[in-house]
Amino acid sequence: MKHLLLGDEAIAQGAIDAGLSGVYAYPGTPSTEITEYIQLVESRKSKDRPTDSKPIHCRWATNEKTAMEAALGMSYMGKRALVCMKHVGMNVCADAFMNAAITGVNGGLIVLAADDPSMHSSQNEQDSRFYAKFAIIPCLEPSNQQEAYDMMAYGYELSEQLKTPVLMRVTTRMAHSRAVVNTTDTPRAQNEMSMPQDANHFILLPAFAKRNYAELVAAQPLFVAHSEQDGHNAYTRGARPEKAILTTGIAYNYLMENYDPSMGCSILRVTQYPLPEALIAQMVKDGAKEVLVIEEGQPVVEELIRGMVPSSVAVKGRLTGNLPRMGELTPDSVRKAIGLEALPVNEKETIVVGRPPALCQGCGHRDMYAALNEVAREYPNPRIFGDIGCYTLGALSPFHAIHACVEMGASVTMAKGAADAGQHPAIAVIGDSTFTHSGMTGLLDCVNANANVVVLISDNLTTGMTGGQDSAGTGRLEQICCGIGVAPEHVRVVVPLPKNMEEIKQVLREEIDYNGTSVVIARRECIQTLKRHLKAAKRS
């Protein structure tokens, strides 16, 4: 059947049709829609038509590490699991991910990392292919939505055959672009539950881990053979083979958008790693004197192939200035790299000014920042450590309220470190979902040291920035904070509304002046989810 699907949705449908039993994820742009799509399919299944197909687990996880571990548990039991995250989520689950390469899998396991080159909605543009190389496991990098769909079934077969997790890497333009995708009429059934043949494989005591690692290392030539023979990587000898082009993933599309067959280059299209060494050797044998590497993200392949081709072959790409060193590729940058003239264009309109994103009108974060800014001004040198979420926009006009924002949970522990260094007041601002994702453990550090910090949890009862997904601690934040050991009288709750401004300011003053760890929860539902809830209520 034909469907118009986002890349993310094609991945989700591909997983469902490949017999998926569970998807595990924490929301993160540009990966969120994969899990949302599976949730939608599941909710329709239960409501509209009773079906004999087994349910797919699809609840959001608290963070990427818990997601990765639960998926490994699903795989341990012989079933197919999918873990999805944005690129920086790979850092959060790295411990579980790296060691899943050592345990290997029972049921197929695909780790989906959605990279965000150009940082459209991220704090860096790290390339997840490094993680596959780091863990020495296979990596798939589909070049279009159809291939993303098809590669899910292939990836699960590969994972089960090679007994290894498989990393699938996509980027923003694939994840968030729609195209027509042909899906199968005969989806595969889920695996039955089955124990691993050798349970010791999952016990990473040094004795077992050494054996497993040796097996993984020994399997590398087999991984390369699959890259060379399974047909996803394709080499075409050109009429003028001294010029060769190597593309990976969606970079191929930008090449083909511009390419003129009369150029006669040899073209190697890579969508599966480890790199197909035999195809690269063939390209050299055919006479390549120059290889232009066009890849989305960091110059991973450009560095790798320098060790695979003779030094007489010039390797060109992002490192040599033929393509921009950073940022995502465009049809224009690739056009220039292959030596074609730019198309005639209109001049830029100088009258146009920037329009940065801003917190919604009526958003509770706004009232929270309004109160916090007023109180902070009463102290000579306040430091406010921000975190990842909509409320990061508090760094911009008109609030200019935060002095740091690094990664999930850093607000709490950076405030603690600053307090340890003698800073007062040291204030952390963190959202409810980010707090349960990675702030709770930092709060325990604060409590154990009785650090003089105020942790301001701006609780909008949802994961707002990614569009309003469930937040893991909703309704239990006070209990969680008290359970971690914050004195109950220093766990305060306020409602961020203009009419409560004086009360909020007073609570903040009291907790800043208290010499110890305190938590202030500013709680009001996200204005976007509220609208949705009111609409749904009206309908029913």
Place this chain on the structure above:
Amino acid sequence: MKKDIILAGVGGQGILSIATVIGEAALQEGLYLKQAEVHGMSQRGGDVQSNLRLSSEPIMSDLIPKGGADLIISLEPMEALRYVEYLKPDGWIVTSCVPFLNIPNYPELEQVLARVRAYEHHVLLDVEALAKGAGAPTQAANMVLLGAAIPMLGIEHDKMIAGVARVFARKGEAVVETNIKAVEAGFNSSVKCKV
């Protein structure tokens, strides 16, 4: 047939609904389609755009090259100008003339509109007023704009109307009718402009 379209606006204005209707009609026509969208942080009141590509031949890139777009459809006049580098020198700008004022340094509106008028191929419409005039709520302004773009889309008027009907069918007959009225209002005004 090949049309490269840049849809522009401010996060939350509803450019993706325009894309959905064009996409629906294009699929019925058996055309190839690619549509790159913006999700995430920019959706919070920032500038947003979507690259919509339609073609009777397979499409490679998800992004439109600079100087490659046949048409900019924008719900906001300054946002239309943001993407002129992507427009073919003889391409069309179809835009609302109503500014979205959520920044302190928005330029003088008359100057913005003058810059739009400087392009030979432009349609500048008060889509909100046209929506009201057609008896539709202002939220249907995006459908007025869609209507205004129909003459440049390369998909027949009647097929676009059928697309609107299919996209809104789920919401009931009344919603379908209102949206079709909005589209027709835009179409009629645009045809006049084009002449």
